[in-house]
Amino acid sequence: MKIYFAGPMFAQADLRYNEYLVEKIRALDHSIHVYLPQENGAINDKTAYADSQMIALADTQKVLESDLLVAVLDGAVIDAGVASEIGVAYAKNIPMIGLYTDTRQQGADNHKKLTALNNTAENQFHYLNLYTVGLLKLNGSITTDEQSFLSLIQDQLN
Template identity: 70%
Template sequence: MNIYFAAPMFAKSDLLYNAYLVNQLREKYPEVSIYLPQENEAINDKTAYADSQMIALADTEKVLESQLMIALLDGITIDAGVASEIGVAYAKNIPTLGLYTDTRQQGADNQKKIEALQTIGENQFHYLNLYTTGLIKLNGTIYASEEELLTGVSAFIDKEPANDI
């Protein structure tokens, strides 16, 4: 089975977090191949040169070879590259498991936070692009924690036919 790991990758914190999660997955599922774009030196060595077409072709090929996408959704907005990768996965019916850990989602039942939505500029929650999240939900799930995501990956891998792994 091939998994495509879509995630922001331009801050050191992004690179470290991506590697951390992918290492957890690789340890738990050594039989699974996980493509982490930041590991593709041919297009992601930022001291070298890769043009937009090289990047698009290389990563799209890996999305299309995958049977599952994991997409990290945290940030000020969903990373533009991640959103594009989600779109390709959706178009090819590749299930996507999103991870959205933004702490501003906590307290969704807090009445003061809900009432604050009526005051301009007092949104206590974070917004995710509904089109992109809709593409995930039409063919996957969004999880709020790493633990939930790992459980979702386990469920997906366990239901896959043995000859695909």
């Protein structure tokens, strides 16, 4: 199975988290081949040069070759590249699994947090772009923890 890993990749924390998750995915089964864009030095060695078209062509080709796209949705907003990769996968009907671990999503049944939504600038929940989320959900699902994320990937192998 070919998996495309879409995730933010410009901060050291992002790079390390991506590596950590991909290691766990690869350990699920020897038949899994994960494309992690940050491992593609031809376009993502930030000390070298790759223009926008080189990046777009290389990553789009890998999305189109994949059997599954997995995406990390965490961050202040969904990373622009991740959103683009989700759009390509949706257009080609490639199954997707999203991982969204933002802790602000907790407490949806807390009356005080819900009431606070009526007060200007007191939203205690995190917002994700609904268009991007909708595309992902139309071709897959979103989970909130790593174990469920890995289990959903494992299910795709069967």
